[in-house]
Amino acid sequence: MSPGPLDQGPLERVARQDGGRIIAALAARYRDLDIAEESFAEACAKAAAAWPTDGAPDQGVPRDPAAWLYRAADRAALDMLRRRRTRQRLAPDPPSPEPTIEDAMADNANLIPDERLRLIFVCCHPAVAAEARAALTLRMICGLSTAEIARAFLVSETTLAQRLVRAKRKIAEAGVPFEIPGPDAWAERLDAVLSTLEIAYAKAHEDAAGAGPHAGYAAEMLKLTEVLARLLPNEPEALALAALVRYAEARRPARLDEQGAMAPLSEQDPTAWNPALIAAGEAYLRQAARFRVAGPRALQAAIHSAWCARRSLADPAPWPIVLRLYDALLTLRNDPVVRLNRAVALAEVAGAAAALAEVEALDGQALNSFAPYHAVRADLLRRLRRIDEARAAYAAVLALGPPPAERLWLERRMAGLNA
C-alpha cells in the first residue's frame, strides 16, 4: 500500500479508509491476525487487477468498494484455511460458493461488522510484549505499513517486522481470545489499551517539527482515538484521551519559532493554534466531564484545556490552575514525569527555589538518562543564577541527543547563561 496522500486511486482510498475495519472483521471471524492481513492483501491485489487505476471515475469500480474487498478477502481467508488444513492432512472443507447475484445486490452497509474494539483489545493484551502493542495496533487498526511505523518508532524496519511477527505468533500460540474483556478484567485491560495509545501518541508528539513522517502518523492517532471514543462512549478516560490528542495536535503549528527552535508552551502564540482541533478537544472533554470522575487522562486533558483557553500572549498564563491540576494528577500518578511537569508550574507560582527543591528530591541517579529531568533542572538553576550547575545540566541534556528543535532551544538558553 502506498503511503503517499496524493496518489489516491479508488483502491488506495478505500484501503486507507476502511482497511482497519475490514481487517478487524476478518481477524474476529477467523481468530487469526495473519489470515486477516494476508487475505486482505490478496483482496487488494485482486482489486488492483480488476479495478481501473485511472480514467473515468467509478467506471468498473464496485458500487461499494469496501464490501467488495471484504467479500474477496473473506473468500481468500477460507481458501487459506483450507490449504492449511490440507497441509496438516486434515479433511478439507468444501470450497466456498461464489457470491450470488443476491450477495452482490445486497445492501452492504451492514456487511462488515465493526470488530475494531475487539481487535484493539487483542493487540493491547498485557500478554503481548509491551514494546510491540502500539506497533501492532497501528498496523492492524490503522493499516500503517511496517516502514511507516518503524520510522515513527525510530527502529529499523527489520526490527519492527520481527516484533510484529513475534507478537502475532504469541497471540496465536498462547490463545489470546478475540473477545472484549469481561467486567473482572475490564479496568486493567482498558488501561492497557489507553496506555498503549498514549505511548503511540507520545511517539508522534516527540517530533516538534512534525513535518516528517510523524505528521501523517499523528493524523492516524487522531483517527484511532476518535474510533475508540466512539466505541466506548461511556468511558471517560477514552474520551479524555481523544481530547488530549486534539489539544496537543492543535498546538503543532506553534511548536517551532522562526529559527526552527522549540517554543515552550507558555511562549507559543495562541493565535497560531488550530481552533477547530481545540473545539473538538473541548467537546470530548465536556463529554468526559459528565461522568464526574477525574482520571489521569481527564486531568491531563484539563491541563491542556487550561492552556488552550488562552487567546493571545497578552492573556496571563494559567499557571495557578495548571499547578492545582498537577497536584491532583500527582495523587493518581506519582511518577517523575508528573513531578517534573508540576515543578515547572510550581516555579511560576512559588518561585524557582521551591521548584528546584522538589526536583532535587527525585532520584537523580535513576533519571540520569531522562532528558526532561536535566532540562527542567537546568532551567531552574539558570533562573537561580547558579550558572556553573546550570551549564552542566544543559550539557547533560545535550549529551542525550535531543531532536534538532529542542537542541537549538537548549543551546540558545545555554549560550544566554553568560549574559
Added chain:
Amino acid sequence: MQYALLIYEDEQVYGDERDNPAMTEIFAQHMAFIDEIGAARISGSGLAVTSSATTVRTRGGAQSVHDGPFGETKEQLGGFYVIEASDLDAAIAIARRVPLLKDGSIEIRPVLG
C-alpha cells in the same frame, strides 16, 4: 513418593517449526521412554515454546500480567498445575487465584497436544 521431573533444555535446538525432524525424533524417544518406565509415569506433557509464555506476577499484593516466561532468579519452581481453560484470559483468571504466601510468579504455558 511421587516426583516431578522437570525437563530443561535449550529450546533452540528444536528450531522454530513444530513439524521438523528433531521434534519427530524426540517425540519417538519420549514414547519409548514412557513405555520403558511403564506404571511409574503418572502424567506428563510437552510445553509450547517460551515465546508463548505469559506470567502473572504478584508483588506486594498487586498482580500484573506480562509477556514472556518467568525470569526471576530469587524465586524457584515450587509446583505446577495443569488446567483446562477456554483461552488465555480464562487461564490468567485461574492463575491469579493460585495461592502464594507472599510474592511470586505464575508462568502460563500452553501444553502441547
